[in-house]
Amino acid sequence: MQTFFFVAFPYIALILAVGVGLYRYFARRFTYSSLSSELVEKKYLFWGSVSWHYGITLILLAHLLVALLPAPSRLVLGNHTRLVVLELTGIGLGLYCLFGIVALIARRLPNKSAARSVTSPMDWILLLALGYQAFSGVGIAMFERWGAAWYLNTAVPWLWSLAILHPNAATVTGLPFFIQTHFINGFLVILLFPFTRLVHVVSLPLEYLWRPYQVVIWNRDPRRKQLPCPCQASAVPASAPPPLEPTDEKRRRSLTRIGILVGGISAAIVGIPSLAFLLGLRKAPREWRPLGAVDSFPVGQTVEVSFADASPLPWAGVTAKTAAWLRRDGPAQFTAFSINCTHLGCPVRWLPTANLFMCPCHGGVFYKDGTVASGPPPKPLVTYPVRLNKGIVEILTSPVPITTV
Numbered sequence: 001m002q003t004f005f006f007v008a009f010p011y012i013a014l015i016l017a018v019g020v021g022l023y024r025y026f027a028r029r030f031t032y033s034s035l036s037s038e039l040v041e042k043k044y045l046f047w048g049s050v051s052w053h054y055g056i057t058l059i060l061l062a063h064l065l066v067a068l069l070p071a072p073s074r075l076v077l078g079n080h081t082r083l084v085v086l087e088l089t090g091i092g093l094g095l096y097c098l099f100g101i102v103a104l105i106a107r108r109l110p111n112k113s114a115a116r117s118v119t120s121p122m123d124w125i126l127l128l129a130l131g132y133q134a135f136s137g138v139g140i141a142m143f144e145r146w147g148a149a150w151y152l153n154t155a156v157p158w159l160w161s162l163a164i165l166h167p168n169a170a171t172v173t174g175l176p177f178f179i180q181t182h183f184i185n186g187f188l189v190i191l192l193f194p195f196t197r198l199v200h201v202v203s204l205p206l207e208y209l210w211r212p213y214q215v216v217i218w219n220r221d222p223r224r225k226q227l228p229c230p231c232q233a234s235a236v237p238a239s240a241p242p243p244l245e246p247t248d249e250k251r252r253r254s255l256t257r258i259g260i261l262v263g264g265i266s267a268a269i270v271g272i273p274s275l276a277f278l279l280g281l282r283k284a285p286r287e288w289r290p291l292g293a294v295d296s297f298p299v300g301q302t303v304e305v306s307f308a309d310a311s312p313l314p315w316a317g318v319t320a321k322t323a324a325w326l327r328r329d330g331p332a333q334f335t336a337f338s339i340n341c342t343h344l345g346c347p348v349r350w351l352p353t354a355n356l357f358m359c360p361c362h363g364g365v366f367y368k369d370g371t372v373a374s375g376p377p378p379k380p381l382v383t384y385p386v387r388l389n390k391g392i393v394e395i396l397t398s399p400v401p402i403t404t405v
């Protein structure tokens with residue numbers, strides 16, 4: 001089930017978003033709009049829309065920046081004061097967003113509300129999905145603190161593994177259920193993108209954020225016959241649209257074909273490798289990496305070792321490096337523990353005086369053998385296979401730092 005939600009579902013959502021999105025763009029370009037309901041109600045729309053758009057834009061930007069630039073983000077978040085400031089800013093923005101989406105939902109709720117009469121079932125589904133995303137995001141920020149730090153060690157490796165078509169959900173499948181629903185619902189929103197008014201995000205109406213408000217006025221010529229009010233449009237038979245010119249008809253057919261072709265190619269680019277992975281035709285690479293000469297590790301000591309990830313991206317920089325805790329138990333016996341806590345992935349520290357691993361994020365404590373001593377971690381620290389090869393200690397690594405080996 002988890003393979004479906006964290007491997008197949010993200011690809012299904014992306015394929016539909018790209019494929020159907022392109023088709024709709026080429027075949028029904030005039031529907032790429034948020035279908036503003038400002039004309040029927042604007043007081044609550046103002047409060048909801050402004051709060052939602054400012055809040056969600058900044059939050060998405062922060063999520064994206066950390067995912068795209070993990071190394072600089074790690075440096076920024078490594079300082080406690082900065083981490084606290086960013087966490088508080090995130091919670092503030094999350095609450096701002098939540099207020100916005102609640103206002104947007106509330107204005108459509110009353111039976112007699114004009115906004116409700118122009119709300120389609122897909123609008124309701126989208127509003128509920130966005131509402132849940134804002135609600136769960138605020139809940140996570142408030143009850144699973146230091147999210148900015150553990151997001152780097154859990155969601156970011158998973159998202160990168162999806163991006164390079166070597167999906168590995170090991171870093172997220174062990175997270176609390178509430179956090180998992182936030183990720184899954186995020187991809188549900190992506191899936192809904194081409195079927196709803198959400199398509200307006202790609203038209204990037206950035207100037208909406210600072211432009212002065214619009215004044216919309218009726219421009220009626222009193223000498224002409226009174227036009228029906230748009231809100232009664234359904235009660236008045238609309239006059240038939242003028243027939244399309246043959247050239248218009250041809251252009252529309254061509255655009256539809258282009259849409260289907262581009263959408264199909266995009267879907268194939270993402271879909272075929274993903275299907276191959278799901279059918280087991282593509283395996284995540286596992287590599288033995290050298291850690292150092294056997295004699296450089298004193299017996300009985302636990303030290304931090306760093307090594308290159310199994311499939312570093314050309315532009316990965318220092319993020320291609322990962323780390324582990326290595327203990328020499330005997331002359332030829334070594335144990336390597338993942339550095340990531342099994343709760344939310346924060347890096348654990350070894351305290352030699354206490355013989356314990358400590359997680360600074362939520363106080364998780366592990367015994368010397370990696371089993372849980374106390375705190376929220378649900379399972380022991382993950383261990384890596386280790387071998388000796390011509391006097392060199394080697395570790396078996398996989399594309400992401402946390403594995404289930």
Ligand code: FES
Pocket residue numbers: 150341342343344345346359360361362363364375376377
């Ligand atoms: S990440 Fe929460 S206790 Fe380690």
